[in-house]
Amino acid sequence: MTKRKRSVADGRAMLGLAAAALYGAGLAGCATIDGSASPEAAPASITYETGPCFGACPVYRVTVTVDGQGWFEGRRFTAVDGERRFSLSRAQYEAFARHLSPLRPDTGSIRYSGENCTMMATDMPSASVEWKDPGGSVQNLYFYFGCDMEKNRALAERLRAAPELLPIAAFVRPAK
Template sequence: MKIIALGLVPLLGGCVMAIGNTEGGKPVAIERETISYETSPCFGTCPVYMVTIQPDGRGTFEGKRFTAVSGVRSFQATPAQYRAFAAKLQPYRPAQGDRLLQPGQPGCGNAPTDMPSVEVRWSELSGASQKLSYYYGCGAADGGRTGEALRGAISELPVASYIKAG
């Protein structure tokens, strides 16, 4: 019986849980979730791109405007980089459905115009998803902390050279 139990240990190694990620109060296996992070244009030269990453670290970067590279590039992050990225985004993840922090929505007062936005989507294999759509002009309500955290999360992934030159 011990031999059978020890034989299962390698199989259980794939059951990694994301810290703070819960479903009904229980941890959700990160193997079920893909995260997409997409920026929008502003009045100016804000980089416009989309990053999609899977829990095993496989990812794609798509440079759209004002990025160091244009088009789709594949990249490989480590599972630890994926978890760090997911952990930085976790406090802003809606409990369910979509959350809009845009002008005219609750939580966004009189916001300046022509600022960029970011849309983060968490998609599970089951088809369930949550989305945060955040307009950076809405940052006055919390002193810009949400915007700084969302902008900073992307630094956990190996895509900086795709976003800006130098």
């Protein structure tokens, strides 16, 4: 190994030892919502949006931020129309983010609709999720609930359950 290559390798080893020492002292980055070691991996905000169906499916958009702010916009068949602000705890945000984390693309967008489906039922609702990172990168998931229903059952159930983790039930469900 040349002197130049050895010094680069030695430098990397020293950086690794320094990072380990900082971590042991509690000075390195903390774990994120999904358990990864990089704080940049935690989304700064998550937007969950439903699309219409043939019927009375609730259509709304909700955005939550890591600092506990939330915005709900009821569009159709919701208990409230228009925008509402709300607050949520860090634990609620983390539970919501953790629940949706397995669906988050590494980069870019994923679509479950149209030609991406082998079998497709019509007149079903849809859901989309947008994750925004503190650094500005964005990942998106769009899911049409009629897309390969048996094959995508677990995905559909996870998406349907996600809003229940947020304090928006009074906005979504019509009053009884």
